[in-house]
Amino acid sequence: MLDKLPNELLLWICKILGKTDIVCLMACCRRMAAICTEALFDCLHYDEMPPLHRAILARRLDVARLLLTHYHASPNSEYRGTSTLLLAIEMSYPQAVNLMLEHHPRLSICDFQGRGPLSIAVAKGTFAIVETLLQYPALDVNGRCTDGMSALMYAVEYSEHAILSHLLTDPxxxxxIEDRLGQNALHSAVRKEDHISVQILARDPRLDVNWCGTHRNTALLLAVKTLKGRSPRRGRTALWHAVDQQNEELVQLLLDQDGLRLNDADGGAVTPLARAAEHQSPRLLQMLLRQPKICINAMPGPAVPPLWAACRAGSLATAQRLLTQKAIQINEKAPSGTSPLHVAVINQHLGIVSLLLSQGEIALNExxxxxxxxxxxxxxxGYTACVERLLRHPQIDLQVRDPYGYCAFSLAILNRHARAMDLLCSAFVRQNARNLGWPSV
Incomplete structure (x- = not known):
């Protein structure tokens, strides 16, 4: 109907309409576009954008469909290096993408950065568009942009884990594929410390995890160098992280590095050896104890002794292994002021309490x-099992008092622990039977 109206009437209509409405009229009427271009250029800033581009920008899917079907607009038309398909993908507009794909656009088209439709969709994180594009056999799923990145690498770069998993389902x-630095997607995931992407990629049977990049780095070796070269987070070194993850292969690679700091504690005063003791990992413990520069006691300053860490964790085997070391200091305290015996009692690790009490150097009454x-x-x-085991030691001192003057007897009474009181009385009788002239019990 608009095509049949006189030019004067069309201009009058344009004057009473808003800018958005005029743009829509321009998109669906070629004659209106010509009139507005000539008469209203200054007020509209009309810059020769194709009507199909304007319709998609305005999210007028009805106008875009009309332009494609009735006016035979080209789905491959470009404006400032961007096609209508790429524009719809940039806008994360799945309905417009589906409409463009119905009219068979060129899927090989790229933007000024060299990114194809799939790479842009991945970078935008629009799963629905990625899923749609992968259904087209003509799509180049491995196309690389100017910096050598493919859609798979963009999924890693932007941590789009769902899209990454879906891309890997496509054979x-x-x-x-390598970027311009000669590294693949797994290398990029390792550099970003994106552990989820690393796991997703490593599970793919097509990926060679031992593949070396241009710099002759496997992903694992790159992880070692990345951890070793960065500023420690909360004081945690590369070795600390590897021990914490119980990654024996990574620990061994680190131990083979020259100048590795073996004894640095993290913000919680835990050294790598102490962390291995907490994890109750015999193999990691053995690997670390073989190092001649490893300190089996706490370093000067605030640090948790490895034996203390094993006693707190309740690892009897680890405690036994550490006690075989000649240089071990069985009574060395943690920054909290507790000894290994204290922390074993506090955590009710009766087996470790018995182990420590069997050592001749134990400071029982400290x-x-x-x-x-x-x-x-x-x-x-009220830990009566620990009370009973401690009272069996011949060097136990029942008379030690705290700063407030309370002894073990006083504490048992104050806390109403009848069983502990009975055990203390029996121990007192055993210790003082000869002095009191009583028969030995």
């Missing part, structure tokens, strides 16, 4: 925080 995707001995910790908490 056309080349998982070993006080820790609040002036408590191991016996006082056990009595105050």
């Amino acid at each position: 056309r995707v080349n998982v070993s 006080v820790g925080p609040s002036g408590f001995t191991a016996l006082m910790f056990a009595v105050a908490s």
Whole structure:
């Protein structure tokens, strides 16, 4: 109907309409576009954008469909290096993408960065568009942009894990494709420390995890160098992280590096050896203890002794292994002021308590925080099994008092631990039977 109206009437209509409405009229009427271009150029800033581009920008899918079907607009028309298909993908507009694909656009078209339709969709994180594009056999799924990145690499770069998994289901995707630096997607995931992407890629049977890049780095070796070269997070070194992950292969690679810091503690005063003791990992413990420069006791400054860490974790085997070391200091305290015996009693690790009490160097009556001995910790908490085991030691001292003047007897009474009181009384009788003239019990 608009094509039949006089030019004067069309101009009058344009004057009473808003800019958005005029643009829509221009998109669906070629004559209106010509009139507006000539008469309203200054007020509309009309810059020869094709009507199909304007319709997609305005999200007028009805106008875009009309232009494609009735006016035979080209789906391959470009404006400033962007086709209508790429524009719809940039806008994350799946309905417009589907409409463009119905009219068979060129799928090989790229933007000014050399990115194809699939790479742009991945970068935008629009799963629905990626899924749609992969259904077209003519699509180049391995096309690379000017910096050598493919759609797979963009999925890693933007941590689009769902899209990454979906791309790997397509047999056309080349998982070993390299960027301009000669590294594949797995190398990029390692550099970004994106552990989810690393796991997704490593599970793909087509990927060679031992593949070396241009710089002769496998992904694992690159992980070592990345960890070693970065600023430690909360004081955690590369070795600390490898031990924490219980990655024996990575630990061994690190131990083979010259100048590796073996004894650095993290922000929680835990060294790599102490962390291995906490994890109750015999193999990691053995690997670290073989190092001549490893410190089996806490370094000067705030650090948790490995034996203390094993006692807190309840690892009897680890504690036994550490106690075989000649240089071990069985009574060395953690920054909290507790000894290995204290922390074993506090955590009710009876087997470790017995192990420590069997050592001749054990400082049984040494006080820790609040002036408590191991016996006082056990009595105050009502740990009767630990109380009974401690009282069997011939060197136990029942008379030690805290800063407030309380002894083990006082603590048992204050906390109403009747069983602990009975055990203390029996121990007192055993220790003082001869002095009191009583028969030995």
